[in-house]
Amino acid sequence: AGDADAGAQKSATCQACHGAKGKSAQPLYPNLAGQNAAYLDRAILAYQKGERSGGQAEVMKAFVAGLSDSDRADLAAYYAGLTP
Amino acid sequence: AGDADAGAQKSATCQACHGAKGKSAQPLYPNLAGQNAAYLDRAILAYQKGERSGGQAEVMKAFVAGLSDSDRADLAAYYAGLTP
Numbered sequence: 001a002g003d004a005d006a007g008a009q010k011s012a013t014c015q016a017c018h019g020a021k022g023k024s025a026q027p028l029y030p031n032l033a034g035q036n037a038a039y040l041d042r043a044i045l046a047y048q049k050g051e052r053s054g055g056q057a058e059v060m061k062a063f064v065a066g067l068s069d070s071d072r073a074d075l076a077a078y079y080a081g082l083t084p
Numbered sequence: 085a086g087d088a089d090a091g092a093q094k095s096a097t098c099q100a101c102h103g104a105k106g107k108s109a110q111p112l113y114p115n116l117a118g119q120n121a122a123y124l125d126r127a128i129l130a131y132q133k134g135e136r137s138g139g140q141a142e143v144m145k146a147f148v149a150g151l152s153d154s155d156r157a158d159l160a161a162y163y164a165g166l167t168p
Binding site for chain 2: 028034035036037042046049053055057
């Protein structure tokens, strides 16, 4: 399982679109707070693998390109632990 | 904007994986309760357009294939209005 504290440290890039506490200001973007960690990890992986296109997929792919397996797990743990 | 009551009537198929009230029992699947309606609508559309692959994308594509624009909006309004 990921380290939520480490995830918080790695979340700066995410916050512009997904909100300071995982609640998006822009309704076209998903809230992340309280989402299932396993899903979040898999969703980031999907962008890394090019499994998503359209919408903001190219933006997401660029943002997550450099994340390691543990980075994904840490970010997932962090957002899953926030109050939705 | 969609009609949440109509969305509730259309949500039976969704509930097996996403939970009776939009909280998934399986952590690999996303919670939908309280998610932004605009994002939910766009995510369903992404599956309809074949913009997502991997994971459960083929399953989702099959489930949402027959939804109209108003079906999408109604489902999005319904899940956005549930307590996360």
